[in-house]
Amino acid sequence: MIRCCNILIAQKKEEWIVTSIAIKAEGLIKRYGDLVAVNGVSFDVEEGELFGFLGPNGAGKTTTIRMLTGLSKPTAGNVELLGLDIKANAATTKGFTGVVPEASNLYDELTALENLLFMGKLYGVRRRERYERAGALLELFRLQEKRDRPFRTLSRGMKRSLTIAAALIHNPKILFLDEPTVGLDVMAARSLRSAIRKLRDQGMTIFLTTHYLEEADVLCDRIAIIVRGQIVVVEKPEELKKMATKEQAIELTIRGSASILAERLAALIGAKPIIVGSNTLRCSGTANSLLPHICRAIQDTGAEIESVNTIKPTLEEAFVRITGLSSTMMAMEKGGK
Numbered sequence: 001m002i003r004c005c006n007i008l009i010a011q012k013k014e015e016w017i018v019t020s021i022a023i024k025a026e027g028l029i030k031r032y033g034d035l036v037a038v039n040g041v042s043f044d045v046e047e048g049e050l051f052g053f054l055g056p057n058g059a060g061k062t063t064t065i066r067m068l069t070g071l072s073k074p075t076a077g078n079v080e081l082l083g084l085d086i087k088a089n090a091a092t093t094k095g096f097t098g099v100v101p102e103a104s105n106l107y108d109e110l111t112a113l114e115n116l117l118f119m120g121k122l123y124g125v126r127r128r129e130r131y132e133r134a135g136a137l138l139e140l141f142r143l144q145e146k147r148d149r150p151f152r153t154l155s156r157g158m159k160r161s162l163t164i165a166a167a168l169i170h171n172p173k174i175l176f177l178d179e180p181t182v183g184l185d186v187m188a189a190r191s192l193r194s195a196i197r198k199l200r201d202q203g204m205t206i207f208l209t210t211h212y213l214e215e216a217d218v219l220c221d222r223i224a225i226i227v228r229g230q231i232v233v234v235e236k237p238e239e240l241k242k243m244a245t246k247e248q249a250i251e252l253t254i255r256g257s258a259s260i261l262a263e264r265l266a267a268l269i270g271a272k273p274i275i276v277g278s279n280t281l282r283c284s285g286t287a288n289s290l291l292p293h294i295c296r297a298i299q300d301t302g303a304e305i306e307s308v309n310t311i312k313p314t315l316e317e318a319f320v321r322i323t324g325l326s327s328t329m330m331a332m333e334k335g336g337k
């Protein structure tokens, strides 16, 4: 396999193919008995792209990642990695992919360094290169000081970082990450995201599943949203947010309780404003349609306004609009599993 002008040329049974597509999923279906967990999923991920796969619990994210990495056989559909069909080229494609499952696959009793070296050996990395790669990865994930500590003694964030490092020991071209930051505290998640960004900047293709909208927003070049086994949109985060801009939200903070004003507004607008604090409420719509009603409701109820803010659309709002999932459901999702 050689790389030329950012175009990858892979050898496939004597013929040469040219592609810059790192991951190609075509019509993936996975059935478990009567349940269709993944229902006709197709997408392309460009070489060097950080691609987010976002969706609520049970949407089919893990099932998809398992099919993409050859861990689960699709009921129908095909996967190509760097132009190679993964069924026909299992050994080759495994050689250039790194897979990080949600639960760590490292050994508690081995030290951080030993775990990396062991994984390197499993992947057939030569001794000298194993040591070099392990050193570089410990540095990238800021784990040099923990090099000689048993895996079991590391913090949750360090364990997650080392698990990712181990999946990188053979210098894969494509990295699959299933929910990398779930359960981590803010600082650990931030430091892990920074390491993921560095890998992307080095040219690695990264496929990442996540529950966290903010994570997808700050990290990903493009995001696919999967709901009930089907992809509802594949877009750049900015484009997703633009989809939500048609509707804006206006947030009003008043002196005293917001409930009387909220009731009056609900009657005028025909939709219930959301009460976000005891004296703050938010209503959605276009400014043109909202402002006359807000002025009228203030007049009718004699509410004293402390502040008025126009809220910029968030990825969450775009997600809710696109998927049709309620904001309550998103709140549950954000709480994790």
Ligand SMILES: Nc1ncnc2c1ncn2[C@@H]1O[C@H](COP(=O)(O)OP(=O)(O)OP(=O)(O)O)[C@@H](O)[C@H]1O
Pocket: 032, 035, 037, 055, 056, 057, 058, 059, 060, 061, 062, 063, 064, 337
């Ligand atoms: N081995 C299995 N046998 C039967 N059903 C399964 C199996 N694995 C997954 N499912 C079902 O398939 C659907 C998709 O599950 P999957 O784990 O892919 O979702 P997910 O998006 O990764 O969810 P989560 O975010 O909760 O991990 C769910 O309804 C799940 O219960």
